[in-house]
Amino acid sequence: MTTSTQERNCLICEVPISDCHLGIDSCRACAVFYKRVVSSNRELKCKGGRDDCIQENPTTACRKCRFQRFSEIYAKASESVEEIVIEKERKISGKRKNTLLDTDKDSLESEFIDHDSYSHCSPSSSSETPILDRVRQAYSMVCKIRKSGEFGTYTGVGCNDAVRKGKLVFFPSTYSRTIPNARIFYSAIIEFGDAAFEDYRNLDHEIKAFIANTTNNLFAALDSAYRAARYFPDEDTIFTSYTATLNIDSVESFFDDCSHEINLEEAAKEMRKNILRSEIPNKALFMKFRPTDKEFLALIGLSLWNNDIFTLNESLMSIVTKNREAILKESHVMYRNQGIIDYATRLGELLCLLVNIERKSFYSKEEIEVYRLMNLFNEAFDDIDQ
Structure with a gap:
């Protein structure tokens, strides 16, 4: 020092x-x-009423x-x-070319949820969908934490290769950036659960970590599809974190700052396979069904309380079931308030979307084991496992 x-x-x-x-x-x-x-x-x-306390002391x-x-x-x-x-x-x-159609841009911006959506005001106590309101607040908080935390990992390296989309700058994803960004995301999931669900907030830290670890891949897959469909609908670009992107052509450069001895050709081949069989299909499915903001919030809430949790830990079955039912109940209220009576088909489409993304996110678990064998990302995975 x-x-x-x-x-x-x-x-x-x-x-x-x-x-x-x-x-x-x-x-x-x-x-x-x-x-x-x-x-x-x-x-x-x-405390002083003038918003200048820190200037004085x-x-x-x-x-x-x-x-x-x-x-x-x-x-x-x-x-x-x-x-x-x-x-x-x-x-x-x-x-x-602007990838957002001019006719869709206004509606997307009015509904899209990101770090700018965060408010310090609590959701209204008179709301008929309090859970979805808390999930909105919690998800936008996650976006804010990730944006703020991830910018601290770049330190100016590779800035000339970044791309601006609206108010955000997206950086090319690299090996060295992926590990700290993954840690930020993992911590943010725990913060999300605490802010959105009282049942989660009351759990022991070990159980919270278990749930975050179990839901990590599904939550990330939904988040990536949601944001990639918004910013890169006509490209094969996907998100590896809140501010980092990757596509088929940039896979090899992803490993440029990897300090480990690796087989670059095999590593790049494995990563391309994962993008093609999960990330890009997830985005295509998301764009096909185009969930509204509240529909997306319902999916994100269900992803936290996914079925794998009580499959791996039966003691959590009642909590998972209770919260899943509460989210679906509020989804019914949401459609009713919009004047949609025959919404069963639409809700079925969204649940099928979630199941398909969940199935494809399983590939990520397989990829983790493959990457371990290739001596990749072991630092990040070991931290999360603990």
Whole structure:
């Protein structure tokens, strides 16, 4: 550790730090505080009433001012990375075809759920679909956590190859980026469960981790299909994380920063096979049925309480069954409120979509074992297994 590194200070509370957290110069206490506030649904109020407590005293006990300061620094850190690719995007914007049809763009933006959808306000207590409302809040929180956390893993490397789509910048997926992004996602699933479902929140940490590990592939497959259909409907591009993309042509470059001794040809072949038999078909299915925002939320909620959970742990059967039934019940209310009476066929299509994506996500479990044998991603898988 160099002297210059030791002399850094937290950008929020100004205490001395020896390393950064969440991709910025922050102490562990501030980072933990930020994640807890993001995962809660409580509205923060300034103690002084002027939203300037932290300017007067960096070690303030005012939660709102501390959180606001952390959020501002996060935003600036993300913008500094994004600005690197703006000039490139301007030069080629006239050559790139917008993959979103103009006639569909407004409706997609009004319904699409991402990090910008997050609100600190709690869902209305008078809502007829409180679970779906909490799932919306929790999913957008997951998006916010992933976006903020993942930008801290790039450190400017490969920014010239990034692509801007609307407000987001997407980076080419690489081996070294996949591991930390996977850890962020795994942690975010636990935060999602805590925020969306009281039954999950009341479980022991070991059981929460078990559920997150069991649902990881299905949740990721749904999320990737949902976002790939939005941003890359006419391409073979898929998401490997919230900000990282991959396609058939870029598979070999994915392994450029892999430090392990591997058989590049075999590794690339295996990855292409996985993309072709699961990721691209998942996106095609999603685009075929085009779930609305609330339909997608129902699918995401069902993915957390998937059948594999009580198959592997019978003691959780009643909890899984209870929450699945509650989600489906609110789906009935959702259709009724939209004036749709004969919705049985539509609900059947969505459940078939979920089953098909769940079946294809099983391929990912097979891939994990193959990758282990090829000495790939063992760091990430070992962490999750623990």
